[in-house]
Amino acid sequence: MMRACLGIFFLSLAAVAQAIEAPPTAQDPVLEARLNNLAKELRCLVCQNETLADSHAELALDLRREIRDKMRQGMTDQQITAYLTQRYGDFVLYRPPVKSTTWLLWFGPFLLLIAAVGGLTFFLKRRRRVLEDIPLSAEETAHLNALLHAEKKQP
Amino acid sequence: MIPEIGHFALILALILALVQGILPLIGAATNQANFMAVARPAAQGQFVFVAIAFACLAYAFLANDFSVKYVATNSNSLLPAQYRFSAVWGGHEGSILLWTLTLSVWTLLVTLFSRHLPQAMAARVLGVMGLISIGFLLFTLMVSNPFERLLPAALEGRDLNPLLQDPGMVIHPPILYIGYVGFSVAFAFALAALMGGRLDAAWARWSRPWTTAAWVFLTLGIALGSGWAYYELGWGGWWFWDPVENASFLPWLVGTALIHSLAVTEKRGTFKSWTVLLAIAAFSLSLLGTFLVRSGVLTSVHAFATDPKRGVFILIFLTIVIGASLLLFAWRAPKVGLGGKFALISRETFLLANNVLLLVATGAVLLGTLYPLFIDALDLGKISVGPPYFDAVFLPLMAPAIFLMGIGPFARWKEQSLPELAKRLKWAFGVALLSALLMPLTLGKWTPLISFGLLLAFWVIATGVYGVWSRLSQTPGTMMSRIAKQSPSWWGMQVAHLGIAIFIIGVTLVKGYETERDVRMALGSAVAVHPYSFTFRGAKPQAGPNYQAWVGTVEVFKNDKLVATLHPEKRNYFSTGMAMTEAAIDTGITRDLYVALGEPLENGAWSVRVYHKPFVDWIWGGCVLMALGGLLAISDRRYRLHQRSANASPTLTVESQA
């Protein structure tokens, strides 16, 4: 009751001066920020396509509480992710750990890039060679002349 | 009675699709004009019957006919009328019917705008589209019949998923599907050209407007979906690299590559087999996306009820359609020929390099999306691949593509001297680099990533502005006539590229400078998010049509002046008991103010999430510009003027280059 009265009091006050500062929901905002950063890379197991940071599932709340406790106990982020993977497996990690089964995942795109650039260079060089070897047919020459002619006419 | 009419209409549509898919192809192969002539009327008739079926389902929804199982699971008598209509595609069966309807609309458009095509070509295009339609109609009738009755009828429907009860969800799926399915036209043109053995500039010219149109809708559809996630999911995210999002993004990436490759094929007659492969790939990825979403092989936020029979059906269909077209490609493409010659440094090369980068990026997104499936199939466990992976892999692949995007329009066809190019663009680069380095300082925080993002965006803008300026200054006449003299497709390119830059600015600034506050707000208390102050004025209960809501009032002040009053809601839907967060957003050109209610606390206080999101709307603004660029390109008269002479020998037009 007292708080509600205060609320009304502040409500009237707010029109005149700035209102009271709303406190952060979490008791320890610094810890909470660290928790959120970590939880953004963790997958909620119940509603499987949300991060642990965004999920409102009961288990997600429990896990956030656990992580908060572990952080207070001084565990590092690595230790906490290890704690979670021991129980739930790599599935909880949105950033898959680099190991033999994920080498293709992590390095595949860059191998693909190298292969594609290599293939492109090879293709362009070969293409030039092939095209140089084949003399233009009469029809193609006429066509080419027409093209060049057309090009000259335009500014 | 009405649902049975709908069911019957689908069967008739299937018969017409069979006619459309078989006779014209035989006719084209054996040169029988009367067989080929069947294509148009069959396609138009098919459209009529699919439309009737769709109308019947819509009627069942609007009339609350809960004797139809699909209506009973996806609607409710309390549901407002506009959502009862959009509930038609709120579940699996209706989505597939919408897919089929969209396909028949595209087919109808092809019958209307293909009079200038050689008869065999038009017959093949419509035939291929008919074959795709057969697959989807069979799928609907065999394992996804939306007209299935429920005996005895339900007294009340289970309701549409509250997440989908939103204006964005009324238009997002149709627009997205128009884009998705639109690639079927480019696909059909590609297959028709392969069958006929005529892969030439004319083919590229015919498919270009269709491809661009599909791409425009896909761009808008993806943007709408992302906008919906932004305000409806209540945590201010706009892209999550979810499998369903990736399923729409993959065809977009390939479609973007296809648009550029088609330009080269049309103008220079080169890259023909590459272009045709891209056309096949774009539509294949659309089908693949449908498979991923509908079969349940991947988990996703869009948890659709899944039925293994459906997955098997789509997989078989996928195998037949894509497998056959890739085999046709392997058989016909080697004989296509290479086309015009060009030097190692030329516009052709730049466009091809950009194409390759887009395809590598597509490969990376596909790999990340499917990797959990691969690992599981090989019995190596279960893993998750999420945003951290995609951000780490996608951005480095796209950055060089964006860089090339600035250069490409300046390079000449056939041959370009590199030093000359460098000379022309060094100022643009200097300006972009300097402003990218300095601008973050004025915004309060400098990080290498912000500067790099801005560099890419400013580079695209600077080269664009320089390109427009040099093109206009070389054209004689008044300013207006100079602008009018450039072709709409050239303007379209400039606008779409500007859209990319705007998009990058939005992403960079919102990621770099957004502020989030999670606070406990008592009546009258305030939270400051520089330069704004949010004051909580309490939350009141309010009844909605099919939910009970708490509606909060938050006043936003800037320098003690009221700038916005926001009403975030927390809704509880009666039928499902699901709680939904409806964020309240004050949209502005330079920032969004975003407020979402959390949980009620003691004495009328609430936990509230407050976000200040600078430049976030530029993300969607950029998408709209891209789509606008596409529309400008389609409006180019060239596509219509040359259609008349299309029957004659394919003409290669060489445009003047700035």
Next chain:
Amino acid sequence: MLRFLAPFAVFVALIVFFAIGLKRDPREIPSPLINQQAPAFKLQQLQAPSKQFSPSDMLGQVWLFNVWASWCVSCREEHPVFVELSKSKLVPIVGLNYKDKSADALQWLIQFGNPYVLSAMDLDGRVGIDYGVYGVPETYVIDKQGVIRMKHIGPVTPEILQNKILPRVRELSK
């Protein structure tokens, strides 16, 4: 001309994976605790709050550890299976009453029958987290040495009991 077949080859490989993938349930996450020592804990018993339960109490016998709650709808679905099983005395079943209220849980057991030797009360869900519980009900098979040998996620049907769980129990009891 083989390079023109490359897209087809890639596609065939994809199709093979999809075909296998269709048979899998993407929601089922294998537990990393299989073949690991069952995590130790000490919890109050539901029916005898003065007494405590610890997994080490079960050393020397093969047992089932079933996570349940009165608020869990699918627990009702599997419950008759366990009630039947408990009558056969094939294997002892220990319950983990997960994030429940004691009164609700007791009432639930009276209403649906009690197949459990005893149920331990995990009020705050901490033991659940140690066991990697993410969707109630879940059932573990634990061997004589206290090692987790199998985990089933979701309701146990008579088929799953007969074809998966009991064969494993018999094998471990030898």
